[in-house]
Amino acid sequence: MLRLSEWLEDALLRLNQTNSLQRKEGFTRLCFSEDERKSHKEFRRLAKSLHMETREDEVGNQWALLKSPGAKRTIAFGSHLDTVIHGGAFDGVAGVAAALALVYKLQKNQNQLNCNIVIIAFISEESARFGLSTIGSKTIAGRVDKKKWEKLYDDQGISIKEAMEAYGISWGTFDQAYDIPYKIDEFIELHIEQGTQLYKRNLPIGIVKGIATPKRFKLTVKGQANHTGTTSMKERKDALVISATLIQFIEERARKADLRNMGEIVATVSKINLSPSAINVIPGKVELFVDLRSADESLKDAFMKDLLAYIEGLSREKKVVIEHQVFVDEEAVTLDEDIQKRLKASCEELGLAFLELNSGAGHDAMNMAKRFRTGMIFVPSVDRISHHPEEYTPLLFIEQGVLLLERYLRQIEEDEE
Amino acid sequence: MLRLSEWLEDALLRLNQTNSLQRKEGFTRLCFSEDERKSHKEFRRLAKSLHMETREDEVGNQWALLKSPGAKRTIAFGSHLDTVIHGGAFDGVAGVAAALALVYKLQKNQNQLNCNIVIIAFISEESARFGLSTIGSKTIAGRVDKKKWEKLYDDQGISIKEAMEAYGISWGTFDQAYDIPYKIDEFIELHIEQGTQLYKRNLPIGIVKGIATPKRFKLTVKGQANHTGTTSMKERKDALVISATLIQFIEERARKADLRNMGEIVATVSKINLSPSAINVIPGKVELFVDLRSADESLKDAFMKDLLAYIEGLSREKKVVIEHQVFVDEEAVTLDEDIQKRLKASCEELGLAFLELNSGAGHDAMNMAKRFRTGMIFVPSVDRISHHPEEYTPLLFIEQGVLLLERYLRQIEEDEE
Numbered sequence: 001m002l003r004l005s006e007w008l009e010d011a012l013l014r015l016n017q018t019n020s021l022q023r024k025e026g027f028t029r030l031c032f033s034e035d036e037r038k039s040h041k042e043f044r045r046l047a048k049s050l051h052m053e054t055r056e057d058e059v060g061n062q063w064a065l066l067k068s069p070g071a072k073r074t075i076a077f078g079s080h081l082d083t084v085i086h087g088g089a090f091d092g093v094a095g096v097a098a099a100l101a102l103v104y105k106l107q108k109n110q111n112q113l114n115c116n117i118v119i120i121a122f123i124s125e126e127s128a129r130f131g132l133s134t135i136g137s138k139t140i141a142g143r144v145d146k147k148k149w150e151k152l153y154d155d156q157g158i159s160i161k162e163a164m165e166a167y168g169i170s171w172g173t174f175d176q177a178y179d180i181p182y183k184i185d186e187f188i189e190l191h192i193e194q195g196t197q198l199y200k201r202n203l204p205i206g207i208v209k210g211i212a213t214p215k216r217f218k219l220t221v222k223g224q225a226n227h228t229g230t231t232s233m234k235e236r237k238d239a240l241v242i243s244a245t246l247i248q249f250i251e252e253r254a255r256k257a258d259l260r261n262m263g264e265i266v267a268t269v270s271k272i273n274l275s276p277s278a279i280n281v282i283p284g285k286v287e288l289f290v291d292l293r294s295a296d297e298s299l300k301d302a303f304m305k306d307l308l309a310y311i312e313g314l315s316r317e318k319k320v321v322i323e324h325q326v327f328v329d330e331e332a333v334t335l336d337e338d339i340q341k342r343l344k345a346s347c348e349e350l351g352l353a354f355l356e357l358n359s360g361a362g363h364d365a366m367n368m369a370k371r372f373r374t375g376m377i378f379v380p381s382v383d384r385i386s387h388h389p390e391e392y393t394p395l396l397f398i399e400q401g402v403l404l405l406e407r408y409l410r411q412i413e414e415d416e417e
Numbered sequence: 418m419l420r421l422s423e424w425l426e427d428a429l430l431r432l433n434q435t436n437s438l439q440r441k442e443g444f445t446r447l448c449f450s451e452d453e454r455k456s457h458k459e460f461r462r463l464a465k466s467l468h469m470e471t472r473e474d475e476v477g478n479q480w481a482l483l484k485s486p487g488a489k490r491t492i493a494f495g496s497h498l499d500t501v502i503h504g505g506a507f508d509g510v511a512g513v514a515a516a517l518a519l520v521y522k523l524q525k526n527q528n529q530l531n532c533n534i535v536i537i538a539f540i541s542e543e544s545a546r547f548g549l550s551t552i553g554s555k556t557i558a559g560r561v562d563k564k565k566w567e568k569l570y571d572d573q574g575i576s577i578k579e580a581m582e583a584y585g586i587s588w589g590t591f592d593q594a595y596d597i598p599y600k601i602d603e604f605i606e607l608h609i610e611q612g613t614q615l616y617k618r619n620l621p622i623g624i625v626k627g628i629a630t631p632k633r634f635k636l637t638v639k640g641q642a643n644h645t646g647t648t649s650m651k652e653r654k655d656a657l658v659i660s661a662t663l664i665q666f667i668e669e670r671a672r673k674a675d676l677r678n679m680g681e682i683v684a685t686v687s688k689i690n691l692s693p694s695a696i697n698v699i700p701g702k703v704e705l706f707v708d709l710r711s712a713d714e715s716l717k718d719a720f721m722k723d724l725l726a727y728i729e730g731l732s733r734e735k736k737v738v739i740e741h742q743v744f745v746d747e748e749a750v751t752l753d754e755d756i757q758k759r760l761k762a763s764c765e766e767l768g769l770a771f772l773e774l775n776s777g778a779g780h781d782a783m784n785m786a787k788r789f790r791t792g793m794i795f796v797p798s799v800d801r802i803s804h805h806p807e808e809y810t811p812l813l814f815i816e817q818g819v820l821l822l823e824r825y826l827r828q829i830e831e832d833e834e
Contacts, residue, residue: 127697195647212646216696227803228685228708229629229777230612233672240686241668244661251650251658258650268645269657270696277688279633279708280544291645291696360646386644 005399007104011097012395014042015081016089026086026389030154031124031135032060032163039081043096043121050103052119057177059139060123060169065182066103068113075412076118076184076372077102077405079191080125080136080364087126088391094379094398095190096121101402106409114413118182122364129154129163136177137364141371144175186339186373188408189365190401192393193378194386197357204400205354206378207343210295211366212266212358213330215304217290219246219311222321225276225284239286240274242318246288249310253303254292265294265303266360295332295358333366339375342415346407352400377401422816424521428514429812431459432498433506443503443806447571448541448552449477449580456498460513460538467520469536474594476556477540477586482599483520485530492829493535493601493789494519494822496608497542497553497781504543505808511796511815512607513538518819523826531830535599539781546571546580553594554781558788561592603756603790605825606782607818609810610795611803614774621817622771623795624760627712628783629683629775630747632721634707636663636728639738642693642701656703657691659735663705666727670720671709682711682720683777712749712775750783756792759832763824769817794818 002010013019016027017038029035040062044054047064055063065074079095099119106113122136130152138144150171152160161171193199198206223239247269254267271289294300308324315322340356347354357378365376379397383390419427430436433444434455446452457479461471464481472480482491496512516536523530539553547569555561567588569577578588610616615623640656664686671684688706711717725741732739757773764771774795782793796814800807 193647194644196649196652214646214697227611227778228683228687229631229710229779230610230801230803231683231777232613233668233683235613238668238685240689241664244664244668247658247661248665251655251661255650266645266648266650268655268699270645270691270698270700271694272657272689272691274687274689279687279706280631281687282685283687289696293646360648361644362646384643384647386647 001108004101004105004402005395008097008101008399008402009395011046011100012089012093014046015039015093015097017042018089021089022389022392024389027083027089028085028087029081029083030085030129031082031126032129032167036082036123037167040121040123043081046100047119050100050107052103055181057181058169059136059174059177060167061136061140061177062121063181064119066117068116070114071116072114073185074116074118074183075409076120076187077190078120078122078187079189080122082124082126084126084128084387086389087387088389090192090391090393091194091386092125092191094192094393098190098398098402098405102405105402105406113409115409118184125364130160132160133362134364134367137367139175139177140180141367142178143367143370146175184372186336186375187365187368188339188375188377188405189363189368190377190379190405191363192381192386192391194361194381194384196384197355198378199380199382199384201355203353203355204380204397205347205352205404206357207340207347207354208335208359208376208378209340209356210335210358211333211363212293212295212360213332213362213366214328215292215300215326216328217324217326219288219290220323220325221246221286221288222323223284223286224282226282228280228282231282236282237318237320238282239320240283242314242320243272243286243288245314246311250290250307253306257299257303264296264358265299267292267303293360295334297332300332333369335365335369335375336373339373342408342411343375343377343404346404346411349411350403350407352404377404418525421518421522421819422812425514425518425816425819426812428463428517429506429510431463432456432510432514434459435506438506439806439809441806444500444506445502445504446498446500447502447546448499448543449546449584453499453540454584457538457540460498463517464536467517467524469520472598474598475586476553476591476594477584478553478557478594479538480598481536483534485533487531488533489531490602491533491535491600492826493537493604494607495537495539495604496606497539499541499543501543501545501804503806504804505806507609507808507810508611508803509542509608511609511810515607515815515819515822519822522819522823530826532826535601542781547577549577550779551781551784554784556592556594557597558784559595560784560787563592601789603753603792604782604785605756605792605794605822606780606785607794607796607822608780609798609803609808611778611798611801613801614772615795616797616799616801618772620770620772621797621814622764622769622821624757624764624771624773625752625776625793625795626757626773627752627775628750628780629710629712629777630749630779630783631745632709632717632743633745634741634743636705636707637740637742638663638703638705639740640701641699643699645697645699648699653699654735654737655699656737657700659731659737660689660703660705662731663728667707667724670723674716674720681713681775682716684709684720710777712751714749717749750786752782752786752792753790756790759825759828760792760794760821763821763828766828767820767824769821794821
């Protein structure tokens with residue numbers, strides 16, 4: 001029989017349909033694509049090889065079940081199999097492969113468990129194709145908004161509805177995936193960190209406390225367009241110059257909060273539109289798109305309060321109108337405290353150093369947390385690179401994650417004894 | 418016979434092919450369009466009605482000559498007839514109509530002159546269609562660059578070459594317009610100010626000292642793209658935040674110079690490109706397009722020196738590469754001092770208050786100045802509005818310009834007596 005690390009590597013290769021986990025062009029498995037389908041098919045094959053029962057739900061999520069005689073509960077693990085364009089081999093896949101490897105290890109050692117194990121390979125977690133993320137887990141969590149979703153198109157002009165139906169999913173009934181095939185008691189996702197906190201401190205495990213969901217808003221500065229040559233400096237209402245002040249305020253306000261709170265809030269002006277946008281015209285109107293994240297809603301609220309007060313003062317001082325419009329406002333997610341406690345105890349038991357941290361990025365776990373007791377662990381990303389062909393997490397780190405999940409299952413049993 | 422103001426108004430209406438100089442939709446006569454052609458045809462008709470000989474040169478400029486027996490010299494006047502999209506009835510046309518009205522007035526009064534008068538209606542002054550301005554006067558001045566020009570296309574995908582040939586101009590030979598049909602000794606352009614200095618101070622005449630040509634350059638800030646959620650504030654190299662500092666430096670440096678030097682320098686960041694430009698990615702690379710203008714080259718040089726020193730410091734402090742690339746660098750134009758002196762003397766003679774000022778915008782006169790002794794006068798623009806349907810200059814102001822040009826011709830004669 002293969003060693004755990006060998007089996008894990010094989011699973012990673014199979015799920016990525018590749019001979020090498022580091023390829024120059026990376027991996028492109030967009031949501032509802034043939035490539036995503038192939039990876040899901042591979043998942044079913046691997047699960048079956050582990051004697052698991054498999055099911056595909058109405059939205060295309062894969063479910064695999066390992067039954068234990070006399071099980072008192074069902075613990076679910078999993079992550080997603082799709083990628084961004086030219087992404088890496090680990091974002092998502094690492095979590096699915098780790099869950100499968102956990103089952104492999106349990107079976108190899110002929111361990112008796114008092115719980116059933118479910119593995120979920122969520123469909124379409126990345127927003128790369130339609131600007132909509134975590135489609136599979138949103139559907140499980142009952143967070144489908146068909147009216148909004150049906151307006152989403154990819155770069156080829158294909159609607160999400162068309163893409164789903166081409167994939168074999170019924171637009172009319174996909175939300176029935178809310179009725180899950182196997183009842184589960186809790187869900188734990190293993191994922192690569194995609195940040196720097198673990199790798200640079202040489203810590204193998206991150207225990208996620210909360211997930212910083214984004215608040216996204218647009219600021220519109222309404223200055224006055226004029227000829228760049230004939231308008232003296234003091235006559236101007238240059239919307240871009242006023243925007244520069246806003247960009248700096250947003251950066252500095254987040255930086256200050258960040259220094260005090262250890263990386264708990266981030267704010268970014270990530271897009272900007274000028275109107276007009278011509279070399280000889282002073283920008284009259286500027287739109288700034290801001291992405292604000294924290295796992296702590298009160299930090300976001302305090303940030304917005306300060307920003308709006310600043311905008312009011314700036315607007316008065318510069319005699320311009322500055323409007324703001326929120327277009328995404330997801331409540332931050334706090335993960336289950338009992339699961340965190342047990343994960344910590346398990347780390348200590350195994351002698352694995354860990355860090356408690358928040359996730360800056362969104363994950364399937366944030367939707368699962370709306371419906372189930374949910375936990376999440378991170379394994380390090382080398383040099384924090386992610387969504388890129390050079391994304392890399394050594395097998396050893398994923399294997400340590402598998403050991404932690406195994407220990408976690410024992411911990412439940414021990415806690416009950 | 419019509420009074421001067423009546424004749425002038427009629428000429429303005431005819432050249433604009435309209436019944437009203439203020440139309441809701443304004444005037445659209447793009448370069449090398451049928452509408453520009455109609456206006457040029459109207460010019461020839463008006464010039465012929467004044468017994469002037471007319472010629473069209475190889476690039477489409479209209480020339481009209483009024484010969485005087487025993488003339489010692491030839492003085493040229495003129496401006497352009499094309500407009501931007503939804504422009505006004507005065508930018509360009511006012512100068513052509515004023516030159517024609519000057520000839521009308523001289524003939525009406527049966528004045529004997531000791532000089533010939535030439536009127537030039539330049540073709541295609543506005544850059545609105547191809548991003549290339551003052552095509553007619555550039556050609557006369559020998560400033561044609563066919564290799565660069567042939568790469569220019571309008572919004573419809575029509576090349577400048579195609580547009581010129583559709584207009585009846587030969588791409589192969591249009592630059593022969595350098596060999597002008599009538600030898601001229603000097604050139605004076607009357608134009609609306611398009612700024613605020615005259616109208617708000619109630620001054621009827623501006624005597625232009627120089628024309629602030631633009632220096633245009635691109636600054637490229639090379640930071641680092643990263644996930645907006647997983648990258649803590651202190652780990653970032655946000656190219657947009659660094660760009661905000663540059664935008665503010667550029668504004669403040671110009672404002673300071675402007676305060677000290679009475680509106681002699683202006684600087685604008687007028688376009689900006691982010692890469693990537695996605696809501697969940699920190700901008701890794703930002704391009705800023707800067708338009709810097711002054712009629713005084715030394716002011717532009719000092720500005721650039723300060724900016725580059727600032728960039729060097731910023732680049733070191735933020736540990737990012739900031740590149741700069743100049744793509745337009747036209748030398749500022751100083752207009753003929755003798756002509757300015759004579760214009761001033763003429764104003765004083767007539768009791769017309771005037772202001773000596775620089776032009777922030779480019780004009781045909783800047784090209785003519787490369788080859789001929791050149792002067793320029795401004796008449797006020799109401800509320801500085803230009804390139805807009807509401808552009809307006811009362812007839813009285815244009816008429817005062819005509820009187821000044823007439824007095825200028827007398828002044829030459831008197832200076833010679």
